[in-house]
Amino acid sequence: RKEVEQDPGPFNVPEGATVAFNCTYSNSASQSFFWYRQDCRKEPKLLMSVYSSGNEDGRFTAQLNRASQYISLLIRDSKLSDSATYLCVVNPGNDYKLSFGAGTTVTVRA
């Protein structure tokens, strides 16, 4: 079983729509969780950390479900500029080793 699994998509949504997707992780002792955004042929950029109580940053909402071992990302009022691949990143322990998902591709169309 992969350490971090994501639905590769693509999720094709119209502008203004809401899109949500999950990421599952295998190590129940995982400590930290992040969502990164990666545009085509560019570097991953930190979108947001995911906190136990859930957190929101503008149109983006992240949730953590420890019991079911998944995190989610919800994008409200999608913009064309939200088109990207979203990487789920999990820190299984209390060190520098991060486990990366292969990414979920979101395409927002006009």
Added chain:
Amino acid sequence: ETGVTQTPRHLVMGMTNKKSLKCEQHLGHNAMYWYKQSAKKPLELMFVYSLEERVENNSVPSRFSPECPNSSHLFLHLHTLQPEDSALYLCASSQDLGGRSQPQHFGDGTRLSIL
């Protein structure tokens, strides 16, 4: 503008060539990383340095040789690479090796193609 810069952005080389990838971070971080990203696959950690000392060598073939002369610079020396080494090579940095709640910041990568 990224706090982590990588050069070159693109590199095409033959299997017998020797080349080097360079990474520089302007964030005052103490830890630096090399990752490999192949198409549609998760990032794979290759090497980790903390305060110029290598702390991770993740079963990477010896044709990849890292060098960290100081905490701001990281190199990846390449020689006799194979076609399967074609990928995006990403450098990252973090404040320390603490990890927990400490995100890594990535450079824009070198896209490497082996002929």
